[in-house]
Amino acid sequence: MARRILNWLSTQSDPRYHPPTEYCGATNPLSVDFDAPHDKDSNLSSSFEVRLRADSTSDIKEVSLDVDGNLFRTFTKPPYTANLSLDKGVHKLKARAKDQDGHQSERGITIGVGVAWDYVPPTPTPSLIPTPTATPSL
Numbered sequence: 001m002a003r004r005i006l007n008w009l010s011t012q013s014d015p016r017y018h019p020p021t022e023y024c025g026a027t028n029p030l031s032v033d034f035d036a037p038h039d040k041d042s043n044l045s046s047s048f049e050v051r052l053r054a055d056s057t058s059d060i061k062e063v064s065l066d067v068d069g070n071l072f073r074t075f076t077k078p079p080y081t082a083n084l085s086l087d088k089g090v091h092k093l094k095a096r097a098k099d100q101d102g103h104q105s106e107r108g109i110t111i112g113v114g115v116a117w118d119y120v121p122p123t124p125t126p127s128l129i130p131t132p133t134a135t136p137s138l
Contacts, residue, residue, distance in 0.1 A: 029057040030105040032097035039109035042116040052080035056099040066094040088114035
């Protein structure tokens with residue numbers, strides 16, 4: 001049934017029967033997101049795959065991945081995937097994309113490797129340990 005509808009649409013000369021081909025919205029026509037891992041994922045293994053997705057009304061020029069504020073990799077074509085090996089702890093990942101029309105988009109997530117995504121290491125509290133004092137010699 002869907003095929004017949006699409007075939008019928010393609011034969012229509014009236015533009016009212018054609019889907020729009022241009023972007024006319026008020027928001028950014030470019031989006032980037034993480035397919036894996038997801039925001040607030042916890043207890044990930046130290047080695048895992050990052051999969052990014054970028055969509056735009058024009059061609060994607062580049063997609064980049066930052067790990068803890070440092071550029072890890074820049075992609076110029078799909079697939080936008082990378083293998084990461086991270087130490088135990090909380091990490092911030094950021095994906096950025098640019099398209100041919102100059103639009104930019106970014107998305108950041110926080111994950112936990114071997115810990116919860118919101119893990120905060122305990123602050124050591126100093127303890128008082130009495131130490132012997134020297135007695136003056138007479």
